[in-house]
Amino acid sequence: MxxxxxxxxxxxxxxxxxxxxxxxxxxxxxxxxxxxxxxxAENWELRDQFPIQAVECMSACNRSCVVAFAAEGKLTYLFGDLVVDDSISAVLECASKYYAKENGLLPWSERPEPLKKGILAKIPSLS
Ligand code: FES
Structure with missing residues (x-):
């Protein structure tokens, strides 16, 4: 896509x-x-289209580790409870699915295992 x-x-x-x-x-x-x-991500096909940005806190501190996916016109997702070594490839796999969806929707059944339980927020897009 x-x-x-x-x-x-x-x-x-x-x-x-x-x-x-x-x-x-x-x-x-x-x-x-x-x-x-x-x-x-150095070998990730979406490396240039889906940059990784460090942030100091996303106010989900008691559910660490925490990542978020965001894009114009798409849902914003916040995921927590990520165990570092278990979730690296899963985060990029899920980001690829998010990228491929027009609205960014990531149903439970389509998310990789480490991102099934730790969802903290699904925020509507502005458009
Ligand atoms: S320390 Fe606050 S969300 Fe990571």
Missing amino acids: VTSVSHTLFVCTTCASVWQDGKRIGESGGQKLLNKLQNL
Whole structure:
């Protein structure tokens, strides 16, 4: 499918942080998720059409790790409870399905396993 609509995969890099005395200890789970997604996305066919963008927080902190799919004229999805190593390929697979749908609709049965249970929001498009 060819589309000119811009898409973004948001990844929270603060999720699953360990804090001590107000400072983060080591690398957060969200940062690990972002790094692994970026590595895998180097060979992803939608790499240029569906950029990955780091964000500091999407206010779903108790459901880490958290990602979101957004695009003009499509539903916006927020997913949580993602375990880093179990969800990398699933996130890109689900993003590809989202990209292919005109309205972005991702029914439960079509989502890969790691993104079936952790859905936190499905927000209508502006149009
Ligand atoms: S820390 Fe990740 S959503 Fe808030």
